[in-house]
Amino acid sequence: xxxxxxxxxxxxxxxxxxxxxxxxxxxxxxxxxxxxxxxxxxxxxxxxxxxxxxxxxxxxxxxxxxxxxxxxxxxxxxxxxxxxxxxxxxxxxxxxxxxxxxxxxxxxxxxxxxxxxxxxxxxxxxxxxxxxxxxxxxxxxxxxxxxxxxxxxxxxxxxxxxxxxxxxxxxxxxxxxxxxxxxxxxxxxxxxxxxxxxxxxxxxxxxxxxxxxxxxxxxxxxxxxxxxxxxxxxxxxxxxxxxxxxxxxxxxxxxxxxxxxxxxxxxxxxxxxxxxxxxxxxxxxxxxxxxxxxxxxxxxxxxxxxxxxxxxxxxxxxxxxxxxxxxxxxxxxxxxxxxxxxxxxxxxxxxxxxxxxxxxxxxxxxxxxxxxxxxxxxxxxxxxxxxxxxxxxxxxxxxxxxxxxxxxxxxxxxxxxxxxxxxxxxxxxxxxxxxxxxxxxxxxxxxxxxxxxxxxxxxxxxxxxxxxxxxxxxxxxxxxxxxxxxxxxxxxxxxxxxxxxxxxxxxxxxxxxxx
Amino acid sequence: xxxxxxxxxxxxxxxxxxxxxxxxxxxxxxxxxxxxxxxxxxxxxxxxxxxxxxxxxxxxxxxxxxxxxxxxxxxxxxxxxxxxxxxxxxxxxxxxxxxxxxxxxxxxxxxxxxxxxxxxxxxxxxxxxxxxxxxxxxxxxxxxxxxxxxxxxxxxxxxxxxxxxxxxxxxxxxxxxxxxxxxxxxxxxxxxxxxxxxxxxxxxxxxxxxxxxxxxxxxxxxxxxxxxxxxxxxxxxxxxxxxxxxxxxxxxxxxxxxxxxxxxxxxxxxxxxxxxxxxxxxxxxxxxxxxxxxxxxxxxxxxxxxxxxxxxxxxxxxxxxxxxxxxxxxxxxxxxxx
Numbered sequence: 001x002x003x004x005x006x007x008x009x010x011x012x013x014x015x016x017x018x019x020x021x022x023x024x025x026x027x028x029x030x031x032x033x034x035x036x037x038x039x040x041x042x043x044x045x046x047x048x049x050x051x052x053x054x055x056x057x058x059x060x061x062x063x064x065x066x067x068x069x070x071x072x073x074x075x076x077x078x079x080x081x082x083x084x085x086x087x088x089x090x091x092x093x094x095x096x097x098x099x100x101x102x103x104x105x106x107x108x109x110x111x112x113x114x115x116x117x118x119x120x121x122x123x124x125x126x127x128x129x130x131x132x133x134x135x136x137x138x139x140x141x142x143x144x145x146x147x148x149x150x151x152x153x154x155x156x157x158x159x160x161x162x163x164x165x166x167x168x169x170x171x172x173x174x175x176x177x178x179x180x181x182x183x184x185x186x187x188x189x190x191x192x193x194x195x196x197x198x199x200x201x202x203x204x205x206x207x208x209x210x211x212x213x214x215x216x217x218x219x220x221x222x223x224x225x226x227x228x229x230x231x232x233x234x235x236x237x238x239x240x241x242x243x244x245x246x247x248x249x250x251x252x253x254x255x256x257x258x259x260x261x262x263x264x265x266x267x268x269x270x271x272x273x274x275x276x277x278x279x280x281x282x283x284x285x286x287x288x289x290x291x292x293x294x295x296x297x298x299x300x301x302x303x304x305x306x307x308x309x310x311x312x313x314x315x316x317x318x319x320x321x322x323x324x325x326x327x328x329x330x331x332x333x334x335x336x337x338x339x340x341x342x343x344x345x346x347x348x349x350x351x352x353x354x355x356x357x358x359x360x361x362x363x364x365x366x367x368x369x370x371x372x373x374x375x376x377x378x379x380x381x382x383x384x385x386x387x388x389x390x391x392x393x394x395x396x397x398x399x400x401x402x403x404x405x406x407x408x409x410x411x412x413x414x415x416x417x418x419x420x421x422x423x424x425x426x427x428x429x430x431x432x433x434x435x436x437x438x439x440x441x442x443x444x445x446x447x448x449x450x451x452x453x454x455x456x457x458x459x460x461x462x463x464x465x466x467x468x469x470x471x472x473x474x475x476x477x478x479x480x481x482x483x484x485x486x487x488x489x490x491x492x493x494x495x496x497x498x499x500x501x502x503x504x505x506x507x508x509x510x511x512x513x514x515x
Numbered sequence: 516x517x518x519x520x521x522x523x524x525x526x527x528x529x530x531x532x533x534x535x536x537x538x539x540x541x542x543x544x545x546x547x548x549x550x551x552x553x554x555x556x557x558x559x560x561x562x563x564x565x566x567x568x569x570x571x572x573x574x575x576x577x578x579x580x581x582x583x584x585x586x587x588x589x590x591x592x593x594x595x596x597x598x599x600x601x602x603x604x605x606x607x608x609x610x611x612x613x614x615x616x617x618x619x620x621x622x623x624x625x626x627x628x629x630x631x632x633x634x635x636x637x638x639x640x641x642x643x644x645x646x647x648x649x650x651x652x653x654x655x656x657x658x659x660x661x662x663x664x665x666x667x668x669x670x671x672x673x674x675x676x677x678x679x680x681x682x683x684x685x686x687x688x689x690x691x692x693x694x695x696x697x698x699x700x701x702x703x704x705x706x707x708x709x710x711x712x713x714x715x716x717x718x719x720x721x722x723x724x725x726x727x728x729x730x731x732x733x734x735x736x737x738x739x740x741x742x743x744x745x746x747x748x749x750x751x752x753x754x755x756x757x758x759x760x761x762x763x764x765x766x767x768x769x770x771x772x773x774x775x776x777x778x779x780x781x782x783x784x785x786x787x788x789x790x791x792x793x794x795x796x797x798x799x800x801x802x803x804x805x806x807x808x809x810x811x812x813x814x815x816x817x818x819x820x821x822x823x824x825x826x827x828x829x830x831x832x833x834x835x836x837x838x839x840x841x842x843x844x845x846x847x848x849x850x851x852x853x
Binding site for chain 1: 713714715716717718719720721722723724727730732755758759760799800815816817
């Protein structure tokens with residue numbers, strides 16, 4: 001029997017500029033949750049609208065609540081109307097929604113998986129091809145274990161008729177190294193690593209992918225990309241909101257270090273710090289990222305943590321003209337919480353390339369702006385000619401803006417017109433919005449397509465995740481298990497974070513980049 | 516969102532002396548900090564038809580939503596006796612998504628009359644933004660102004676083959692120029708973009724096993740096209756035949772002129788009730804695809820695209836081109852002797 005694969009479609013080849021997604025059935029666990037409504041369904045809809053989705057792809061929405069397929073389709077239509085990047089067409093939706101089937105079951109009910117197996121077999125038969133299955137764990141992490149064990153028990157962890165079975169795992173991957181290893185072992189017992197896709201949506205963003213292109217597609221940067229020319233690197237993720245939408249309950253258990261640094265920001269760091277891969281295959285790229293993460297210098301004592309890491313909580317203040325309560329007064333947050341919603345880290349990567357170059361990472365809630373960026377600060381020129389001029393802004397800075405206003409800028413010095421020899425920093429700016437016009441696909445669109453195509457380049461491999469935890473764990477232990485933990489600092493909502501974070505930079509004769 | 520350009524009045528903008536274009540452009544931006552000038556390509560548009568400057572100004576206004584550029588519009592009137600060269604400058608501004616700034620593309624429009632028509636290449640070359648590629652939209656038939664000094668400097672050539680009076684003659688001129696340039700420029704035919712949604716829909720149909728099992732049985736195609744789009748339909752048929760490895764005989768390809776849209780229906784058929792149809796229903800927002808093989812049937816919907824020239828040009832600029840394949844497809848069409 002021939003199969004639904006696009007690779008041997010003679011009319012398809014010229015549309016393909018990457019691996020093509022293979023026809024499959026996507027099973028979403030936790031289909032009634034926010035992630036599915038706000039991100040996954042709109043992503044699938046937009047892919048279909050662009051003609052990118054395999055025409056025979058089916059979506060099985062697996063959840064606990066009693067519901068019919070028509071009911072979930074109507075609910076998804078409502079959320080797609082609000083979230084879709086390209087708007088919502090009732091005509092197109094009418095065809096698209098036929099792909100969606102609701103499957104009601106408790107996550108721990110073996111019978112539900114047996115009936116899921118029968119449904120998948122029917123869909124495979126109707127498609128007339130290999131039984132390719134893509135499972136998406138969009139439920140709360142507490143449910144992962146029973147979902148995985150039941151998938152294995154029902155024999156759904158393998159494809160049928162020569163097909164494949166893959167699983168996408170949402171963050172958080174553990175809350176420390178031990179729990180991450182436990183979860184990874186659990187997944188590994190059911191799915192091979194090559195079939196496991198740990199999603200980190202930051203890697204699906206255009207600007208994150210552009211880091212590799214900028215570094216290795218241009219000849220002018222890589223010769224300078226080392227300790228001889230780079231003074232330091234700053235990675236900032238600022239958010240101008242607090243615990244909106246009941247987020248406090250989750251956040252108060254996680255904190256900024258686990259929620260953002262362990263995954264998103266260390267992923268960005270590894271893209272900046274990695275050595276050139278031998279090719280662009282998933283494992284070549286990830287091998288190099290892992291080496292960078294493995295070389296992160298671990299903090300071995302509480303003192304080292306205190307010297308290099310600042311944690312903080314916001315107190316009442318004002319953000320964008322509205323008054324904001326303090327973190328401990330937020331909805332669903334413990335009034336005695338010791339969870340950080342701001343963290344600044346000074347990290348070092350012990351490699352030949354990066355010896356002595358600090359990587360400053362900061363992330364925080366209720367800061368003045370929403371912005372994520374990486375700035376690479378080059379060493380100053382020798383100043384033989386200009387040594388009497390003011391120092392402010394004298395070094396070159398290359399900035400990757402991850403969001404919003406995605407782009408790259410380079411700060412350099414220029415002479416101010418006039419008779420005097422006066423210099424000012426000027427900025428060369430590349431913006432995705434004005435250079436390429438078209439809106440980029442959302443990160444989830446790209447990542448879902450990659451998982452269907454079997455391209456894991458933009459997904460985190462097990463050793464990446466665990467090496468990141470190796471770095472994070474000593475900090476968490478110093479904060480929560482030491483007899484005399486480093487102090488929790490505070491900052492007013494709407495400011496740029498605690499004074500101690502500024503001091504962390506000032507001790508090194510540096511300052512945070514003004515964003 | 517489109518915002519008002521910094522100059523107003525005449526749709527072509529502010530008339531200026533040709534020798535003062537640079538200073539006039541600088542003055543356009545002076546003191547207006549809410550505007551950001553952007554440019555990724557030099558986009559020259561050449562036409563010899565009356566009223567083309569106004570029409571192409573609207574085209575540039577739309578194209579710059581996706582492609583910030585230095586636009587150079589040239590209207591030539593070779594039949595007029597009195598030599599004259601007039602120029603206008605303006606800018607097309609779009610409100611950017613963030614920051615409330617307007618991102619603007621400059622436009623310089625020229626009207627060349629009489630013997631000055633030979634000044635075309637100089638007018639273009641003198642006003643290019645340095646280091647940026649030259650995209651040249653040549654509208655209509657190639658005239659004597661299409662000459663080596665010009666086309667050897669072009670990086671991407673946009674044409675619309677549906678406007679050619681004699682496709683075989685024009686194609687030969689184009690192919691000769693392409694070879695003479697050392698295959699330097701990439702040919703981007705807007706007609707190719709018009710059939711893109713149909714090509715995409717057909718590819719989607721053949722993603723299904725049902726359609727692919729029928730591929731070896733399919734042996735005839737029928738394309739319904741609008742007036743003036745016979746060559747587009749032929750190009751599409753040529754592409755299908757090339758991709759499927761068919762050698763279509765005259766009775767195996769039928770072109771029917773009907774309706775007003777460029778393409779409204781594709782039927783690929785074979786013996787035994789084997790049929791694949793891509794249909795553009797009147798007023799529909801999507802293409803409808805029907806695959807019928809023996810007793811089995813599948814229906815799909817696929818993006819429809821647009822007939823608007825500016826959008827087609829904009830889309831064409833966003834995609835690469837395969838010029839050798841393009842000529843190969845045309846060779847097959849001209850070989851059909853129709």
